[in-house]
Amino acid sequence: MRPDPIAAGLLVGYAADLAFGDPRRGHPVAGFGNAAAALEQRTYAPHRSRGVLHEAVLVGGVVVLGGAAARVRPQVPVVALATWTVLGGRSLLREAAAMHDLLARDDLAGARVRIRHLVGRDSSQLSPAELARACIESVAENGADAVVSPLFWGAIAGVPGLIGYRAVNTLDAMIGHRSVRYREFGWAAARLDDVANWVPARLTVLSIALATGSPAAARRVLHVVRRDAPAHPSPNAGPVEAAFAAALGRRLGGRNTYRGVTDDRGTLGDGPDVDVEDIDAAARLHHRTAAIALALVVGGRLVTRAARRRMRRRS
Template sequence: MRPDDITAGLVLGYAADLLLGDPRRGHPVAAFGRAAELLERHTYAPRRSRGVVHEAVLVGGVVVLGHGLNRLPPAGKVVAVAVTTWVVLGGRSLSREAQAMQTLLHEGDLDGARVRIRNLVGRDPSALDADELARACVESVAENGSDAVVAPLVWGAVAGLPGMLGYRAVNTLDAMVGHRSPRYREFGWAAARFDDVLNWLPASVTVAATALATGSRRGARHTFAVVRRDAPAHPSPNAGRVEAAFAAALGRQLGGRNDYDGVAEDRGRLGDGPAVTAEDIDHARALQHRIGLISLLGVVSARLLLRAVVPRMRPRR
């Protein structure tokens, strides 16, 4: 079955992310973030309606750009999809950050680890010990693996360039304004809710890929059972499922209390095993790599199968 320009570009872009990681300079996502900050000076008010306007302008703009790129000739579109996939994926960079955290923890550099973990999580790390820092790292590998690897692949396969660009815009805005700080409690409501909606399908794909990554029927059944039992205790409808699946696949326990700007959040207990330590970070990185590959294979296969089946289902005139 011959791949189309979207599937070819997704595979090429995924390979580029594995080999190169994020662009070192002039990252388009960073440029989008700066544009969002500039727009916020004009759109901000502590009202949900203003947040909706902010979201619509920024997300709508990149979706329009994606539709424009769709008009490129086939070869140019493959390149555009490959470059976009490379830019919006974050698997290699996530793995590098986790590896750096493990090194700092092995060296006993807790101060350095508390600074480094801020690249991965939003919780307050000032009072975290080595095991809690390791937990923060592993939970970030799980959640960001879904957000920064699986989700762009899913939306790329479903909606091509507009899907990938639109998803990355939504996810970036959620990270910028979607938290419940006094400033963004109302203004960031739209960003947080839209991100929840768009991540529901990718989180489901991530859970399925995590179950497959265990390599056995017993492991897969256990993964789904832990997700059903433990994920509802997590405040996030998507991160809870992803982190519970990750905990089950690793045979470790995640979740617990986190502090965000002085506000405590209980994420429940996820999984049945012992608490994670620095030694588990390598296992988490390897698991996330398997999940990414399984997800890529799954979404590409689903897209190719759908393209083969749909024309046959169309009634002849």
């Protein structure tokens, strides 16, 4: 059997992200964001139909580009490059390590500024414990969004899946929030991101449960997710953050303030509130979770591919 170029490319691209992180300059995602902002000047209106048009043009254009890239041979380097480009695991953990160092040095002012690289909540009045919680919740949620989800869509659809998903997720970050400007225009971006992340978020929960290394602990993770995730306003961040809380044996969630509006995220998990030392534990959990998710999506692709070949031989 010939090696599967998409599976191989995902593995190489994942390793590249671990080794090098995001490109420091000329990142294609940043270029896409600039193009989206420029297009918004022409498409914006406070109506859902305009947001649907904006989403369709940008995501559709990226998927078409990905389809063209998928015809380039050899395919392994193309998939690997796309995977490296869209993954954000190394950069996420770099920010978490920086937050740990700032809080460990009692640099509260620096930590309040640095956390803005990870979360959109107002940070000017956050305590050290609240900053640690914000950091760990970001590691949980963005570990799903920036690692597991692109790997999942890459395994499903190759290069179009990888860069198409990153376009969806980037647009949600840009216009998917409930501000006055984007309440209607960003509706399509937010809903499509919810749909794109629904299955990967549940795959992340499964990976977190397996990462505990104990059947009893895994069952506890699944129990806490069923019990606590519905209180979270996000259908995807809620299960992932609840699973992280259970795996760490800590409590996440609570009230956050975004642009002057307070949002109650519910109580996720049991045990004490997180503190600065839990950031390192969260980073280690992310490493295990991402590796397990990679194994699951690549293994699932290879098993499906083998099954299809057997069916073709029988027909």
